[in-house]
Amino acid sequence: MATSTAKAPPRRGLRDWLNHLSGMDRDRLEQAIVGYLFVLPDLIGLLIFVAGPMIMALVISLTDWKLVGEPQFVGLHNYEIIFKDPKFGASLGRTILYTVSFVPLVYCLSLGMAVLLTRRSRSNNFFRTVYFMPVAMSLVVAGVIWRFMFDPGNGLINELLGAVGLPPSQWTGSVQTAMISVIIVSVWKSAGYFMIILLAGIQDIPTDYTEAAEIDGANRRQIFWHIILPLLKPTSFFVLVILTINALQAFDQIYVMTRGGPAYATYTLLMYTYEKAFREWNFGYAAAMAVALFAMVFVLTLVQVRYFRSGEIRD
């Protein structure tokens, strides 16, 4: 697996760094030059089109900008409000609830589907395309169809439940079940996407490993748990980070189902941020919430990086 043996140079001041660069052997120098060259185009793009606007948002978060008139500098005032705002806490809580259900569900389901469809065959091609369909479907259309299927009166899902003798549910029509309903739809919409990522990751595992294990008499379950899953770690890390980020920013897929209702049962942090910005024009506060969300996701990702570090890279 990953074995980049060279130690990363210690981080020091610019002069040391330049000395270090000039003192490198030819290969290290080539690596550095090619490395920067390869990273630069994307880095510049990200700096201009993502980091730049984000810094503007950061500045806005220190003002009371309300779209009209000059923004006034208010320091950390907006951040102070966040901690006193019960709506922020409540929508954060719901967002976390959504995240801790959505992330493992999608990961397990898409991993299962990927394992189910690993082999190249015509029927697998067909099923893969079918599982990918929700990913390609437009949210507006998926939203309206699921709304009708979830209708507590005579929606398709309650009819099916009735047919097999199960009691009907209110689904999106009750605060108890609304969150479950939107999680079902979100999982349905995303599983195919992450199935693809995991499929590609499984292909990445050299087959001699699994073959050797088979010769040693390992059964399929052992191969999955002891060979495939550990070797899938870099991909799993990627999938879990992306899933977590997506879940903490959940908005559209829930909005088309419930508009955040009933009674705020599915109202997420990003919906609140959106409302503050685009409906109330309270851009300073909205930006502060976005920065707070950013900080939380960042810390969470660092934790994930740490957790996965062991199997991923040694440097």
Added chain:
Amino acid sequence: MHKSPRHYLGVGSWYTIAIILGIVFAGPFVWMLSSSLKPANEIFVTPPILISPNASIKNFQEVFRQTPFERYMFNSFLVATTVTVTALLLHSMAGYALARLEFPGRRLIFLGIISTLMIPFYTILIPLALLVKQLGWLNTYWALIIPAIPHAFGIFWLRQFFLGIPQDLEDAARIDGASRIAVFFRIALPLARPVMAALAVFFFLANWDSFLWPLIAANKQEMRMVQVGIQTFTGEHGNAWEQIMAASVIAIIPTLLLFFTLQRFIVESVKMTGLKG
């Protein structure tokens, strides 16, 4: 070869699971497909009518009559293809460098890049619109294409992939005197085919279907992209669902076709050939 799960699950239960999942995943798609051929008043009837006796292609004709939908598709196609091709090249280079090349500041750059994933697009919408306006790009393809190219998702994934390729392959080429760049293009990049194929689908899909940014960046009708075009059929009091369904069916075809064609690369065992060849 990996033995298929069919081997130990048994063909019968393998198919049962695959088909049940298939019904759940394809159900709404079938609903959409069937609705695109129906008159408005049959779309939401319960139980759903699968094949309507009144089925016709009228909705599709209406989509093209009411909007220059072929123009929207051209725009989406142009933007999605350009972004996909450029992004694949740039991201694979960046991902490779972050995974396989030693250079000062690498970890920091990597963290910086993935941290851009954590920014909700709504937060930067207005600053980005201001920036693009300053550049004079509003209502141009530049506005639709350039800001869509840099994206941490692909860089991140490709980095994770390149972390996992065996060092000996590269070492062998290095001993033969190949430069780092040559190693990337000749050894590493061909190995990344599964990921690149998957990313091609993802990038194409994301840009083909992108909605909010094109809506802000280009308000001229001839600059609209597909999803913005589909929104034409929504309105103040209700939506023309029959046309939305038809337009969505048209819109989904290129992505599904692309996926269907590229998936053989996604599931090909490149590593195998790499090691033995």
Added chain:
Amino acid sequence: MKKYWRLITLALIIALMAGALPTALAQGPLKFWTFEYADAVDPFFTAYVDEWNATHDLQVERSEFPWAQYTGEILTTGIATGEAPDVFFISPGDWRRYAENGLALPLEDYMPQYLLDDLLPASVEAVTLNGHIYSVPFEMEPVVLWYNKSIFEEAGLEVPTTWDELLATAEALTTSDRYGILIPVNPDYYENFVFYPFLWMAGGEVVNEDFTAAAVNTPEAARALDLWGTLVREGWAAPTSTGNDPTDERFPLGQGAMFVSGYWVYGWLEASYPEFLEDLAVAPIPAPDEGDELATVYGGWTVMVYAGTEHPEEAAEFAIQMFGAEDNARAAAWGIEYNTKLSPRQSVLEDNAEFYTQFPHDAFAHEIFPTARAEPSYPPEIAQTVWEALQDVMFNNVSGEDAAAAWAEKIDAYLATR
């Protein structure tokens, strides 16, 4: 080797072009923005814009935007980036914010006298703040109780005229695959809009006349809240939305016996469910008790001129003449030919007397219209307290009384910050 370098250079050039492509946007024509109208409505705008462009030096360019993003993302970003339109349609929900923040050009100096005389005083009042007219009203869409005649006949029931009857009828008509009544349940401006007549008929108001304090902590407001709460909690009203509260598909599909919605329902059914028109009947929204005064709300967008426009005269003329030309033909066509809407110009009703003898236009013009009041324009901070109170009674088992008290508290807290 060289090949790769060339590739990389190319990629670099593409990435660097970000800073290298300046284009100066020439000073554009007059920008006129609306949300996306149906294909059949477009000719109305095309004809007017063409006519204008043929007779004026300053050309007008119209842009349409998706309904769902029009007032949120589109107008907001437009103003923020200095790309705001000169003339645009504005919803009652957003009107006050634009007027209060100096974004709307006062139009009273441009309004011709004949128009002021022709417009219903109430509709002018609805767009007036501190003595300034901030937009031109051009349509009215009152809310009513639509019902399915066949279902009522089958059950041998009459259309309800009091709230007790409304509850009893909704209960009686609810079956395992049909709701007694459909009301909007999505937490949104539209839900508030449909709720206002219930609040008003019970004798409640959202805020006091001076806009300084909440007026909802009353038994009247509680009663209106309880009515909606009961309907949903008992399962007589659908607890879910189809995503389109103004045009709920379940009504023409026979899955809802009554439907509280607006005048537009007729046009929508005509286009999408023509065979259902035979079952369609209309009645005023019931008042709480026998003999109580009927009331309803009417919605409708108005046309506003951006205060920052470089061509105030032309923009105002363009905005006013669209529906306010001396010849009221265009104003009439908007409501009769292109939409099912009423015109706030009284002469339109008079000049098209025959049209307003047909079902259901007769009921709207003569029965409903006199009881209609313009949708009030509250800031978003107040608007959300309305749907929060409603959501609480419908979904959180909160009593009308408690919900009203909490509602008043939230409004007062907001008003204190103004």
